[in-house]
Amino acid sequence: MSMNTRLRALRPGLEGWLFLLGLVLALVGTYLPVSTQAAEPAATLPGDAARSRVINDDRGLAPRVAAAAGTRIFMPVVAIPVARAVECSSIPGTSYTTVSVNPPPTDRPADAHADLNLSLRGYNPVQARKALVDYGGGSDSGAPQLPGLFADKRTAAFSTVYQVYDWNWSCNCRGSLLTNPEVTLAGLATRLGETIHVPGSGYSIGSLGDGYEVLVLYASADHITLKYTREDNVVRGYTLHVEGICVDPNLLALYQSSNSTGRGRLPALRAGQPFARARGHEIRVAVRDNGAFMDPRSRKDWWQGR
Numbered sequence: 001m002s003m004n005t006r007l008r009a010l011r012p013g014l015e016g017w018l019f020l021l022g023l024v025l026a027l028v029g030t031y032l033p034v035s036t037q038a039a040e041p042a043a044t045l046p047g048d049a050a051r052s053r054v055i056n057d058d059r060g061l062a063p064r065v066a067a068a069a070g071t072r073i074f075m076p077v078v079a080i081p082v083a084r085a086v087e088c089s090s091i092p093g094t095s096y097t098t099v100s101v102n103p104p105p106t107d108r109p110a111d112a113h114a115d116l117n118l119s120l121r122g123y124n125p126v127q128a129r130k131a132l133v134d135y136g137g138g139s140d141s142g143a144p145q146l147p148g149l150f151a152d153k154r155t156a157a158f159s160t161v162y163q164v165y166d167w168n169w170s171c172n173c174r175g176s177l178l179t180n181p182e183v184t185l186a187g188l189a190t191r192l193g194e195t196i197h198v199p200g201s202g203y204s205i206g207s208l209g210d211g212y213e214v215l216v217l218y219a220s221a222d223h224i225t226l227k228y229t230r231e232d233n234v235v236r237g238y239t240l241h242v243e244g245i246c247v248d249p250n251l252l253a254l255y256q257s258s259n260s261t262g263r264g265r266l267p268a269l270r271a272g273q274p275f276a277r278a279r280g281h282e283i284r285v286a287v288r289d290n291g292a293f294m295d296p297r298s299r300k301d302w303w304q305g306r
Contacts, residue, residue, distance in 0.1 A: 088246035089249070090248055091195060094248070096248075096251045096267050097267070098258055099215070099265060101230060101266050102231050104232070105232050105264070114172075115167075116217050116225050118241040119220075119223060123163060123177075123185050124163055125161070125162055126161055126162060126183060128183050130159070130161055133297045133298060134300065135295070135298050135301075139300040141202060142203055144199040144228060144238055146188075146285065147303065148200045148272060149242075155303060159282045160187030161186055161187065161297070162186070164184040164286060181294065183295050185285070186285050187244075188284075189282060190282060191278065196277065196283060197274050198270065199271070199302075200213065203228050203237070206268060210270075211271065212268040212270055213269065214227060216251070216268070217232065221252065222247070222279060223241070224245065224275060224276065225240070225242075226242070227240075236290055240285065241284075241286040246279050247275065251275055254267050
């Protein structure tokens with residue numbers, strides 16, 4: 001047998017050993033040397049003469065040994081999994097249609113309208129209670145109920161809370177942060193890719209029995225604005241902004257077509273109908289009543305009975 005023939009015969013075994021070695025390294029980590037730096041900015045620790053020094057812990061613990069500057073220590077290199085991207089595919093078993101809109105249409109392009117496109121306003125995180133809050137006063141039994149955003153109708157965990165910016169209509173520019181109420185946008189914890197649904201209310205925008213409750217006033221790939229009346233504005237009734245989502249591409253295409261042909265008809269959705277998937281581990285939700293931003297944490301309004 002020639003040398004080349006013997007090498008070809010050995011190759012599968014070598015590849016198998018290399019694969020096994022790579023697998024072991026991925027599991028336990030590969031140790032690579034890194035250099036340390038002295039804790040004191042101007043300090044220089046001697047090299048071979050003093051590879052370590054004793055530090056007395058002022059909390060009364062046993063002395064510990066710190067690596068000297070320039071000492072090579074070995075740190076494990078571990079494989080970090082890459083976050084899985086949400087596939088913004090259509091949601092099985094659902095379809096979308098349009099209904100006529102009460103005139104007049106919005107007075108400017110929807111994507112340039114700060115009442116329809118929340119991203120124009122923007123928002124900032126705020127240090128405030130990340131849980132339901134109790135306000136006094138009355139409530140509307142027909143108000144949209146935010147547990148309906150989720151298929152399991154859970155009481156969401158508040159991951160972040162925000163304040164939305166006001167809008168200066170005279171200059172058509174961003175104003176200062178809205179501070180009353182204290183929170184005007186809530187980050188709700190989600191599972192990556194879970195479906196997001198229309199919160200049910202006591203209102204209807206369609207004919208008797210057809211179940212339509214909201215118009216889609218604005219939609220982009222990651223944002224939607226839902227209106228609980230048939231008007232093309234947020235002046236009267238409830239409005240819901242939802243961000244951090246993958247809007248169903250069929251719904252997005254229908255909205256874009258309706259928007260480009262004059263907005264005489266817009267997509268309509270039923271209570272509980274899925275319209276998007278969670279893009280990550282938080283969706284951001286704002287609720288408005290007659291145009292005013294409300295506190296989305298309010299138990300008596302949007303989380304009744306929770």
